[in-house]
Amino acid sequence: EAQVTQNPRYLITVTGKKLTVTCSQNMNHEYMSWYRQDPGLGLRQIYYSMNVEVTDKGDVPEGYKVSRKEKRNFPLILESPSPNQTSLYFCASSPWTGYNEQFFGPGTRLTVL
Amino acid sequence: KNEVEQSPQNLTAQEGEFITINCSYSVGISALHWLQQHPGGGIVSLFMLSSGKKKHGRLIATINIQEKHSSLHITASHPRDSAVYICAVRSRGSQGNLIFGKGTKLSVKP
Numbered sequence: 001e002a003q004v005t006q007n008p009r010y011l012i013t014v015t016g017k018k019l020t021v022t023c024s025q026n027m028n029h030e031y032m033s034w035y036r037q038d039p040g041l042g043l044r045q046i047y048y049s050m051n052v053e054v055t056d057k058g059d060v061p062e063g064y065k066v067s068r069k070e071k072r073n074f075p076l077i078l079e080s081p082s083p084n085q086t087s088l089y090f091c092a093s094s095p096w097t098g099y100n101e102q103f104f105g106p107g108t109r110l111t112v113l
Numbered sequence: 114k115n116e117v118e119q120s121p122q123n124l125t126a127q128e129g130e131f132i133t134i135n136c137s138y139s140v141g142i143s144a145l146h147w148l149q150q151h152p153g154g155g156i157v158s159l160f161m162l163s164s165g166k167k168k169h170g171r172l173i174a175t176i177n178i179q180e181k182h183s184s185l186h187i188t189a190s191h192p193r194d195s196a197v198y199i200c201a202v203r204s205r206g207s208q209g210n211l212i213f214g215k216g217t218k219l220s221v222k223p
Binding site for chain 2: 031033035040041042043044045048049050056058059088090092097098099100101102103104106107
């Protein structure tokens, strides 16, 4: 089944403890992106990748890192999480940057205490 | 100032009503997306527009590039259309960058 998977789906952690949220797609898509969703602010783009080894900042990249070493995976790394990174995170992919549809993962709800 | 504004923020309709959700933007764009977020949280793409109009079932999306405005219409609304509808624009200067509106929460009553 064609899909975007995220792990974990739920995570409660403490300030400063490094964590990684994984994102994987099995559709051979070139474009992948991370978003966070917060009440009253909506969705905001964190980072995106137009292909392997090509990443760029979105609107809210501070406090996050990404890597794209292979086409299928695009992990989101929080080196030192803080409470203001408590949010709902979505990964998405599409065949190429301007494609008419993005395929979203199910979301990861992160709480940083 | 928000680069993408949606209206209304919240909308309650009776089943069968015609619904319009609006999206205005201030930046140059290469495309505009409409997304639907289900009550359970999942997000699906509905349309991508760069000009004109697109139709899929009871959903119609239009865009006016000169006026920097797009509308999403739902004909013969149904309770299963209850969701948050989100407009997003693809910035012309940065093809990978998507800028989102804050969403319109639609509730359709039977």
